[in-house]
Amino acid sequence: MRSNKDRRESALLENGWVRIIPLGGLGEIGLNMFVVETADDMVVIDAGLMFPDEEMLGIDLVIPDFSYLLEHRAKLRGLILTHGHEDHTGSLPFLLKELPIPVYGTPLSLGLAAEKIREQNLEADLRQVVPRESFHLGSLQVECMRVCHSIPDGVGVALETPAGLVVHAGDFKFDPTPVDGQLTDYHKFAELGDRGVLVLLSDSTNALRPGFTPSERTVGQALEEIFRTARRRIIVACFASHIHRIQQVLEVAARMGRKVAVHGKSMTTTTRIAADTGYLKVPPGVLVRLDELSSLSPGETVIIATGSQGEPLSAIARMAAGEHKQIEITPGDTVIFSARVIPGNEKSIARTINQLLRRGAEVVTEELAPVHVSGHPCQEELKLMLNLTRPKFFVPIHGEYRHRHHHAKLAAAVGIAPDHICLAENGDILEFTPDKGGVVGTVGGGRVFVDGKGVGDVGDAVLRERQHLARDGMVVVVIGLHPQTRAVVTGPEIISRGFIHLQDQEVLFDAAKRLVNEVLMGCPEEERMETAVLKENVKATLRKYIQKTFDRRPMILPVIIEMEGVTHDKAEFMVPSE
Ligand SMILES: [Zn+2]
Ligand SMILES: [Zn+2]
Structure with missing residues (x-):
């Protein structure tokens, strides 16, 4: 069969x-x-x-x-x-x-x-x-x-x-x-x-x-309305790849007698490629360089830039934060966010908008006018x-x-x-x-x-470690042991990052050190020789102590170094402070 x-x-x-x-x-x-x-x-x-x-x-x-x-x-x-x-x-x-x-x-x-x-x-x-x-x-x-x-x-x-x-x-x-x-x-x-x-x-x-999704042309009409009433500078934030959006900004600007500067690396690159391949048709004389804007009155200018998602390093975010070298937002400027809010970016966009409004700019988003379509x-x-x-x-x-x-x-x-x-x-x-x-x-x-x-070298395990570190910080315990006698030569020294400020809690950390010392002293002979077992014991003791004292779960990293009698400073040197 x-x-x-x-x-x-x-x-x-x-x-x-x-x-x-x-x-x-x-x-x-x-x-x-x-x-x-x-x-x-x-x-x-x-x-x-x-x-x-x-x-x-x-x-x-x-x-x-x-x-x-x-x-x-x-x-x-x-x-x-x-x-x-x-x-x-x-x-x-x-x-x-x-x-x-x-x-x-x-x-x-x-x-x-x-x-x-x-x-x-x-x-x-x-x-x-x-x-x-x-x-x-x-x-x-x-x-x-x-x-x-x-x-x-x-x-x-x-x-x-x-x-x-x-x-x-x-x-x-x-x-x-x-x-x-x-x-x-x-x-x-x-x-x-x-x-x-x-x-x-x-x-x-x-x-x-x-x-139905509205036609892209409806955005052009909305932009025209805004351009008509804006008295000072207009800044349009959109995606660099949205050539038709950029095309419409250029056309409206040309009709209103404004000059346009394209700002930002990806925006400059895509507009260049699109113009070279004939997909962006730049009206003659409308494009200027960013540094040429200063010779024009604000009412004659438009800037197209990236940053519609409030990306911290984008031109718009830097202008909003007052950190832009060439452009300062002044009262009466109009900033148009001509893009959708990508889920996850709500906070950074809101921060940018708040900053722009504080500087006196008008901010137009999709919620206020049809300045974006899908x-x-x-x-x-x-x-x-x-x-x-x-x-x-x-x-x-x-x-x-x-x-x-x-x-x-x-x-x-x-x-x-x-x-x-x-x-x-x-x-x-x-x-x-x-x-x-x-x-x-x-x-x-x-x-x-x-x-x-x-x-591909960062997998789920590494990501989980990063999340743990980001959430709870890290505590490193450094112990120097003599290779033969296994006596404590230096330490235990406790260093923490993103967990708690050591100076504030010195007493509590001293108690932790004492506990670690007790673990080291109390270990049976055969366990003392096994570094891995010692580390596990130190980790378990510290975890319990930190959880009881602080109700937190930082990543605990015991470092055991074999040394014959190196000074305290050297042991500390082995775990860089940053
Ligand atoms: Zn697509
Ligand atoms: Zn797609």
Whole structure:
């Protein structure tokens, strides 16, 4: 009798199959990376990163685990970028360092990626794609189609596989009046739907928001209103990659006879790349350098800068704190926060706004005027995408579980069979044949932490240590023991960081030292010879004492040094004070 597994394998051979493996992007908004795999070929869509949350102490970046790609490198034909945002391109340099595969994308996405790759002193094989022009990656036929988003030149991707058509909608919205006139390709998505879509992967970011996302142009109208009434300097904070937002600021400024200075490294870089590739159209004579502003009256000037999230080192935060070298906020200035509040940044944004208001500036946020719209689709647009493509199977992507859960409900509402909707997790292997689909296994993997030059050397254990240190501080006990007699030559010396100020509690620490001494004296001969056992005993005694006396649980670090009679000072020297 044939086993279920045999039956499944023969079905796969007859019908062809495709696997879709999310290596990131399903547990978070960020870290987007999908593998599309067939019997012969493998393609990656996006290579994103995620910025750490407040629990990831000292972590600079989070990237997906590339192990699965490294294991199957022989099948890997290339990587397709849907657009130039960090959550889709940020881990590209890390990936290319290990796997130098060709990268496909539209001109702006490639331009932004090239900058990142150059910064890491890497080289890459970048290949430009043209929407609606298909190309082959191994046996897979690939076609990209335009989508509107909060960065120009975004695309969705359609892949013709032996099992059927797989469509990744990219980060999109259905803006009916986009700033650059490039509509989301309704016709192409509808045509794909007519051909028959096996699987649709679609953006869940705004799945909890009813209605439609307003057009980006509405922001231009709101900016125009504010510019018309502002008497003094205007400062606009937005994301550096939001070229259409910057475009609208430039246009409104030009109409009102104001000059614009672009401020901040990432803002300068992206506007340069966007202008070079033709995606930013700078009205003649409107741009000036920051140092040229001083020769103009404040009412003739606009500054575009980063810092919409209150990032402490950003230009806006420094202006707000009065620490900016060239720009001083004066009463009557208008500061516009033209961006959404990314969850987790509420406090730093509020701090910046408070400081700006104290200096007499007018501060305009999304709550006060429509100075920002989302780049992602709301519920009615999500339903429209589902109706245009009419997929057999649906995988909500780009969101936390709650976003994807609600997106799944919308899909069921438009008639997708509930058992054809896959709420997968990162690392799941989704397998589809022309009539079956679902999770068939996992590739493991997970997130990799980047800290300084270390990629992956900080794991969960190190993070837990950092959290412990941050919460409770550290107490170090230094003891010098004679190598043979094991008599105490120096110490115990107690040093603490982030726990309690020693001078204030000298008496209590003296008591701790006495306790440690008693442990050392009271140890049976054989335990005295075992440094590890001594350390454990010292640690347990101190832990108990500190908990009883202070009701705290700092990290306790016994350091036992073998020495023949070194002075007290030397022992102290061995644990640096900072
Ligand atoms: Zn995006
Ligand atoms: Zn995204």
